[in-house]
Amino acid sequence: MTPLLSVRDLRVGFGSDPVANEVVRGVSFDLAAGQTLGIVGESGSGKSVTALSINRLVDFGGGRITSGSIMLQRADGTALDVTGANEHALRHVRGRDVGMIFQEPMTSLNPVHTIGAQIEEALRINRGLRGQAARNGALAMLDRVRIPDAKSRMGYYPHQLSGGMRQRVMIAMALASSPRLLIADEPTTALDVTVQAQIMALLAELRDETGMAMIFITHDIGLVAGIADRIMVMQSGLVVEQGDTATVLDTPQHDYTRHLLSAVPHFTAGRATRTDSPRTEDSDPVITVDDLVVRFSIGRGLFGSKGAVHAVDGVDFDLMPGETLGIVGESGSGKSTTARAVLDLNARKRGQITVRSSRSRRPIQMVFQDPFASLNPRLNVEALLAEPAIANGQHKDEALRERMKFLLNRVGLPEDALTRYPHQFSGGQRQRLCIARALMLNPEVVVLDEAVSALDVSVQAKVLDLLIDLQREFGLAYLFISHDMAVVERIAHRIAVMFAGQIVEIGAAQAVLSDPQHSYTKRLISAVPAVERRNQHFAIDTTQVPSLLRPVGYEPPKAQWRQAGPDHHVRLEAVS
Amino acid sequence: MRILSALFRHPSGRIGVIIIGLYLLAALLAALGLTPHNALKMFAIDRMKPPSSTYWMGTDLLGRDTFSRLMLGIGQSLNIAFAAVACAALAGTTIGLLSAWWGAPWDGLMMRIMDVLLAFPAILLALLIIAIVGPGTFTSVTAIAIVYTPIFARVVRGPALSLKQRDFVDAARTFGSSQRYVLTRHLLLNLVAPLAVQVTLALAWALLTEAGLSFLGLGTQPPTPSLGLMLAESKNLMQQAPWLMLFPALTIMLGILGFNLTGDALRDILDPRTQGRTA
Structure with a gap:
């Protein structure tokens, strides 16, 4: 049987001399219907360019296919060589045969149209549906991507939806034409880890329902492990290894694959935490944060404020010299706001930050996420x-x-x-x-706000090693803010888990990661993708983060804490 | 130098730079007294002569050489334009920068004042100022400077607001860098490119406004030659001596074209999108 897609010796170049500036240098692979291919590589490896060549979207980015063939099996049984197809045939390919979802769901949706209208348009163009039929079709699509309460969501604009919901809408639009191949280009990179887990589960279910083939592009080899049948590893425009997922992951042949697998921070649920904790009974903390509250009032006008976003609400922690406190949580949990408040970059509503410093006039310094x-x-x-x-x-x-x-x-x-x-x-x-x-x-304290998140995995590993060395050499204490549990596991002595502006669990890294007590910590940990855990399946819940917008004068109830171990405290959850 | 050679490689930039270069040369020679004829001296027998090998652009009603007068006029106009734009750029940049940096309520107050100034047509506002102070070279400079200050304030404020939010400004705050250091090194240094473009374009408008004011008799006062003044003097002689109108008009037009072309080219060259992330 001929494969759905057959790429042979694909070469793609950019600029005025595409042969000299080749980004993809001879890629070949086959993809059968219903199969999933994971393309893994670091930035600049040519993985996205390869995928964008399949529907020739690469042309719009200034790329040119210099040689090779891309044979796509079409619905009517004929095969089309995409590399030589005319614009008319390509429009058909892009609309019906190949669906695509991108990394950033906000910029891929039109902000001035409702999501319902956008899906209807996709249905109108690709399936010729009109009026009520298109409306019903759009509703069915939203149901299909498991958007709760689809009927009322039809009238929402993109900015009214969360990142995960927007990515679902993008998937619905890509699926509107019932494509035989879906290309997903880093579809979950911009999303939080629990949302990422939901999207991955959804994609796997949709693939099984529709029988479409899928190309999944990612820099995270752990993420693709759970969904791909085959894996292709790319490095500087070349395929260095490809094969069955199990073969590639368990017995990698190429050095670069082995390097990627070892560089990806493996999350091991507390088994790889550091053991050199500097915390002793009689040491004095270098920073003590007591009842930190940061609020951003909104709708400020003549008649007073409408309310305030409780970004950080009653956070307490301390940091010993030479210790790393990892603060983990998803976007909007208040972890960065906490860090910035410690440095006085955000005004705090109340709370005491005590710094005991002996060696520097500016004892706290910061490293930001984006080195650019x-x-x-x-x-x-x-x-x-x-x-x-x-x-x-x-x-x-x-x-x-x-x-x-x-x-x-x-x-x-x-x-x-x-x-x-x-x-x-x-x-x-x-x-x-x-x-x-x-x-x-x-300084005595360095605040690292997602300091390694923007880096490629192998660079990330080296920078982490450097940070640990520097910590030992200069006796630095780190406040390490990250959404990536695997990275935090490697560097943190203690971990604080933040959710909705509050710390819900804090304690020794090993205790928190291996024996999570709070329901949110458990969810966060179960959502971490990992090569080792690719065969486990987790029930996907769709709990949304509660709104942090509170009316004027609202004060949250005092936190109740429970001790779960020698250095392990858990916030008691409200019974609901 | 790097910018100049890049300008020269840009097609419209090259034309612009050549025109500006010629104008500067003419102004310089006129300032050194190296005009073909004495621009202020009247030759009664050579009144209203058409262009010839002696008088390249003809003579006016009083027998003065048009070409020499144009050279002096260019110098006069450029002087006023440069001085006015320098003042406007300085004042506008300061206002825009501080407005962005201080934030509410200063930002709102200063920008509303700028909006009011911006709402008047340039020439009308200049007329108002001259009506109060009286005509003259210095008043022209002041009037043009005030008219173009809001444009610079706007051009600086927008990017300054976004630069203020950048991580490197936050980083500077964590070191305790002084306000002056942040404003000059972190904000102003990153605004050099848009400012350079704006200065060039403002020079073109300033040239036009100056000519307009002189034409109305409110700028440079006779006998000092000025492009607008020469145009005004020629308007009654349009039938008999068209060259008296043609050459000053062309000179004004070419000058504005030169600055505009250079400004456009500068915008292309300094555009951050063509430079990667360096700008």
């Missing part, structure tokens, strides 16, 4: 590194230059980096620069 945004592009490295020192009364002299060189060396950058500009560095190198800059003032 946190370095001024117009300043060179010397000016960037000197800024904290100059701000604190030092002068640009030989001693300062020595310290800059020492720290550059220490974070693994060459000394001659001083005269270069940020855009001449890669993402990982920039994050090293940010770390060096944060250490310029010899």
Whole structure:
């Protein structure tokens, strides 16, 4: 039987000379109907370009297919070579044969039309449905992607839906034409981990229901493990390994696959936590946070405020010298707001932050998530590194230059980096620069706000190792904010789980991860994708995060805590 | 230098730079007194001569050489335009930057004042100012500067607001960097590109406004030659001596074209989208 899709020696280039600037350099694979292929690779490996070539969307990004063939089996049984097809045939391919979902569901939906209207349009164009038939069809599609209360959601605009709901709408639109192949390009990367688990389960169910084939592109080899039949690993435009999921994951042949598998932080439910905890009975914490409350009032006008978003509500924790406290939670849980409040970047409504410092005038420093945004592009490295020192009364002299060189060396950058500009560095190198800059003032605490989240997995692993080394060498305490449980497991001594602006569980990393007590912690941990757990299936719940918008004057009830172990405290849940 | 060579490689930029270069040369030579004839001296026998090898662009009613007068006029107009735009850029940038940095309520107050200024047509506002202070070179500069200040304030405020939210400004706050350092190194340095474009375009408008004011007799006062003034003097002689109107008009038009082309080219060259993430 001929496969649904057969790609042979595909080469794609960009720019005015596509042969010289090849991004995909000879990719071949087959995909049978009903099968799922996972394409795994780091940024720049050519995985997205390969997928975008299948429906020739790559043309719009300035790419050109220079050689090779893409044979697509069409619904009427004929085969079409996409590489040589005309625009008319391609429109048919894009609309009916191949559906596509993208990473960012907000930018892929039109913000000025209701989601119902957008799905109806897809049905009208691809299936010729009109009026009531299109409306009914759209309703059925929303039901199919398990959007609760579909009838009223038809009239919603994209901004009224959460990220996970928007991605469901995108899936509904991609499925509107009953495609025989669905291409999913990092569809869950922008989503929270529990939402990601829901979307993955939905995609698997839809695939089984419709019998369509699927190409799933991701940088996370753990994520694809649970859904793909075959896996193709790409590195700088070449396929380095492809085969059955089980074969590739269990007996990887190529060094790069092995490297990817070992670089992906494996979540092991508390078995890989650090054991060098500096917490002793008689040590004094370097930071104590007591009853921290941050609120953003909204609708402020002549007649007073309409209410306030309770971003952080009554957070307490302390941090010992040399210790890492991991703060985990999903977007909107208040973890970044907590970090920023500790640095006085957000005004706090109330709460006491006590810092005991002996060695620096600015004992708390911060490393931000996006290494592109946190370095001024117009300043060179010397000016960037000197800024904290100059701000604190030092002068640009030989001693300062020595310290800059020492720290550059220490974070693994060459000394001659001083005269270069940020855009001449890669993402990982920039994050090293940010770390060096944060250490310029010899701080005692470094706040790392998703500091490794924007990096590729192998770079991420190296930066994490660097952070652990620096912690030992300089006796740093880290406040490590992350949504990624596997990363937190590797670096944290203690973990605080945040949900809806409050800490729901806090304690030693090993205790929290291996024996989660709070229902939210349990959900968070069960949603983490992992190579080892690919055969386990979890019941998917669709619990939504409650709204944090409260009326004026609302005060949450005082938290009740329960001790679950020597260093393990759990917030009591309201009985509902 | 890098910008200049990039401008030269840009098709419309090259034309613009050449025109501006020629105008600057003419103004410089006129300032050094190196005009073909004495621009202020009247030659009674050579009144209203059409263009010839002696008088390249003819002479006016008083027998003065049009070409020499144009050279001086360019200098006069450029002086006023440069001075006015420099003042407007300085004031507008300061207002826009501080407005963005301080936030409410200063932001709202200052921007509403700018809106009021922006609501008047440029020439009308300049007329109002001159009506109060009286005509003259200095008043022209002041009037044009005030008219173009709100545009600079707007151009700076928008990007400054977004730069203010960037992580590197937050990072600077965690080091305790001074307000002056953040405003100059983190905000202003990143605004150089849009400002350069705006200055070039503002020069074109300033040139036009200056010519308009002089034409109405409210700018440069005779006998100092000025492009607008020469146009005004020629309007009654349109039938007999069309060159008196043609050459000043062309000079104004070409000058504006030059600055506009350069501004457009600068915008292309400094566009962050064509530069990756460096701008």
